[in-house]
Amino acid sequence: MTDMTSNASPDRARASELGPIQRFLKATEIDPRMLGMLGALLVIWIGLHIMSGGLFLTPRNLWNLSVQSSSVAIMATGMVLVIVMRNIDLSVGSVEGVVGMLMGFAQVHFLVRMMGLPLGDPWIWIIALAIGVAVGLLIGALQGFIIAYLDVPAFIVTLGGLLIWRGAAWWITSGQTIAPLDTTFQLMGGGPRGSIGATWSWVVGIVACLAVALMLINGRRQRKRFKFPLRPIWAEAFIGTVIGVFILGAVWIANSYPWPVGIVRRYAEENGIAIPEGGLFIAHGIAIPVLMAVAVGIVMTFIATRTRFGRYVFAIGGNPEAANLAGINTRWITMKVFMIMGVLAAISAAISSARLNSSTNSLGTLDELLVIAAAVIGGTSLAGGSGTIAGAMLGALLMQSLQSGMVLLGVDSPLQSIVVGAVLVVAVWLDTIYRKRV
Missing domain, CATH: 1.10.3470 (ABC transporter involved in vitamin B12 uptake, BtuC)
Incomplete structure (x- = not known):
């Protein structure tokens, strides 16, 4: 018990000497x-x-x-x-x-x-x-x-x-x-x-966010199992949130780019779709090469x-x-x-x-x-x-x-x-x- 206390004290002392940015980087890794x-x-x-x-x-x-x-x-x-x-x-x-x-x-x-x-x-x-x-x-x-x-x-x-x-x-x-x-x-x-469209893009984005969350949870379990240092809960939540926002933001941008008017017109004619007065919006979604x-x-x-x-x-x-x-x-x-x-x-x-x-x-x-x-x-x-x-x-x-x-x-x-x-x-x-x- 004494050894644990003596080891933790210098660590806390060194952490207190770090600036806020260094402490943030150390906590989030x-x-x-x-x-x-x-x-x-x-x-x-x-x-x-x-x-x-x-x-x-x-x-x-x-x-x-x-x-x-x-x-x-x-x-x-x-x-x-x-x-x-x-x-x-x-x-x-x-x-x-x-x-x-x-x-x-x-x-x-x-x-x-x-x-x-x-x-x-x-x-x-x-x-x-x-x-x-x-x-x-x-x-x-x-x-x-x-x-x-x-x-x-x-x-x-x-x-x-x-x-x-x-x-x-x-x-x-x-x-x-x-x-x-x-x-x-x-x-x-x-x-x-060569894109997957708006619906499937959102599906891919949500699945990716869930995968990130599962990876963070599994990583924390593995650290506990092998007694490795753990990141603070707030750091895990911060990393997951930032990655999730990035993924969903990328999907939103991909879905904000519509097909060209000429291609939309041909697509509507081939599939018997009536084009509304304001035009037909069909999103590209995430591209297959991406x-x-x-x-x-x-x-x-x-x-x-x-x-x-x-x-x-x-x-x-x-x-x-x-x-x-x-x-x-x-x-x-x-x-x-x-x-x-x-x-x-x-x-x-x-x-x-x-x-x-x-x-x-x-x-x-x-x-x-x-x-x-x-x-x-x-x-x-x-x-x-x-x-x-x-x-x-x-x-x-x-x-x-x-x-x-x-x-x-x-x-x-x-x-x-x-x-x-x-x-x-x-x-x-x-x-x-x-x-x-x-």
């Missing part, structure tokens, strides 16, 4: 870097909204922003694991391009013209997506094998991959654009048909934080020599990380090509810079050993916000590249300062 990134995102959004004359923070632009961020966010989740292991992947944009071209070729030429499948056959998009994921997996396995087992630096291997796969994308069709794609495949790109990105984020978070493989990745990134001496098969883990990266690039290729309704030679150009920047801005250290999936996805949203805002402001493409490069350098510099202080 919120990462200060994540909080800083959210603050930066809010400042950027408000600034772009003012400079664009009130066009940025509108349901239409925010909905489009979420769709545009999806492909980069998906690849950024894989880049976290790559960078955590002290590697880099410069080829993801080119892999996205070649896989997108292969999926387009499979839909338009191979499955329809060569195999004789009728247009609109439900197997077309399934087989095309399976081909894309398989090719992405093989490309990742090849690059990972060269890096892990042949000891060629990841920078060189993926730099070569950037050139090889971009050239292969052009070689498949001699630079010709492939269009149009399968109508069902196009749903992965968003749009009026749901895909959220699903990938949840799966990747589980892999990174709840599996042996994820723990091995962070252990290798923290100290490769110690991980090797501990019996971890570092070569196989490295190869698997690049295989995951290849699969995620394939999923992003499906979303990007479906959104454009075409497979072009330029698909994914310079996306490797956005993906790396998103991971680094999201808190993934280039020194290895630390990073979060959620942070990388927020980083992707931040980078896409900058790009979308510059398009609204009419900024030239070269200047956009300058801004992206400057943001990446500043993010690495801030990461260096943070690691020195920690």
Whole structure:
């Protein structure tokens, strides 16, 4: 009893020395870097909204922003694991391009013209997506094998991959654009048909809020079970409330963006619906690519934080020599990380090509810079050993916000590249300062 009292007293004394912000962060266990990134995102959004004359923070632009961020966010989740292991992947944009071209070729030429499948056959998009994921997996396995087992630096291997796969994308069709794609495949790109509507969006939002509450309750039970420190009840309620408000707010914004008038008119004619005098309001709801990105984020978070493989990745990134001496098969883990990266690039290729309704030679150009920047801005250290999936996805949203805002402001493409490069350098510099202080 005496020991417990003597240990608690210094803790209370140290807590009393902290300021109100430090006590709040300690109680809620919120990462200060994540909080800083959210603050930066809010400042950027408000600034772009003012400079664009009130066009940025509108349901239409925010909905489009979420769709545009999806492909980069998906690849950024894989880049976290790559960078955590002290590697880099410069080829993801080119892999996205070649896989997108292969999926387009499979839909338009191979499955329809060569195999004789009728247009609109439900197997077309399934087989095309399976081909894309398989090719992405093989490309990742090849690059990972060269890096892990042949000891060629990841920078060189993926730099070569950037050139090889971009050239292969052009070689498949001699630079010709492939269009149009399968109508069902196009749903992965968003749009009026590629969204789930208002009702299902609210259902998804409510289910997500319930899932967050159950996770917080289960997490508290697990902490009690293993005698870990517990967050105060008010901190648990605060975190749950903030996340719930964010989810329901995102659903409300998605449901505030209506279908275009022309599409509504055609839809009403096809279904025999009378259009009222004030017009017919049909909400987009949450876009399918956004749901895909959220699903990938949840799966990747589980892999990174709840599996042996994820723990091995962070252990290798923290100290490769110690991980090797501990019996971890570092070569196989490295190869698997690049295989995951290849699969995620394939999923992003499906979303990007479906959104454009075409497979072009330029698909994914310079996306490797956005993906790396998103991971680094999201808190993934280039020194290895630390990073979060959620942070990388927020980083992707931040980078896409900058790009979308510059398009609204009419900024030239070269200047956009300058801004992206400057943001990446500043993010690495801030990461260096943070690691020195920690």
